[in-house]
Amino acid sequence: MTAESYAAHDLHRSAVERQLLIVGEALNNLRRIDPETAERIPDLVRIIGLRNVLAHGYAVVDDTVVWLAASTRVPELLTTVRSLLAQY
Template sequence: MLPESAAFLWDVRAASVRITTFTEGLTAESYATDELRKSAVERQLEIIGEALNRLRKADPEVAQRIPDISRIIGLRNILAHGYAVINDSVVWSAVAERMPALLTVVENLLNELR
């Protein structure tokens, strides 16, 4: 694993933890009506997607170990460039259903560095 790979993974981990904190106790419905939290979560998803995009370019071997990396990067692109078509239920699904698995994978990769 390249040294910069760890930095990208740390960024993914930090943003994932922030999202978990921001969404604690929310439902899909309460998330959809909370503009402040939606903005915060979307920004952290952009960070995750950008970090993974850079990881994929710098260290494809490590990047291929992250499930759905292309979908995560694609979500980042929608959030950054397609802001008018953001679907709250898609974002919520990513956060509620997929974020825990991503965080586990990233933490395991970081543990390999220790």
């Protein structure tokens, strides 16, 4: 999917935003429960910040930012999380 097709489909945008909300909430909980592990997540504060925008600032959601987070940053985050899980 391209950024343009993503932006053109309400259902896709809604689904991606929902999943990013869940990720941000989970990392926010991790930060509270296990701050040492949470500190090992790159851009933790930005991820949680995006969650907050998605949850509370629908009027200012930038589809380009969400698309870049989903297409670029989530795969990087997944690699980090898998690495952390393998250590436990």
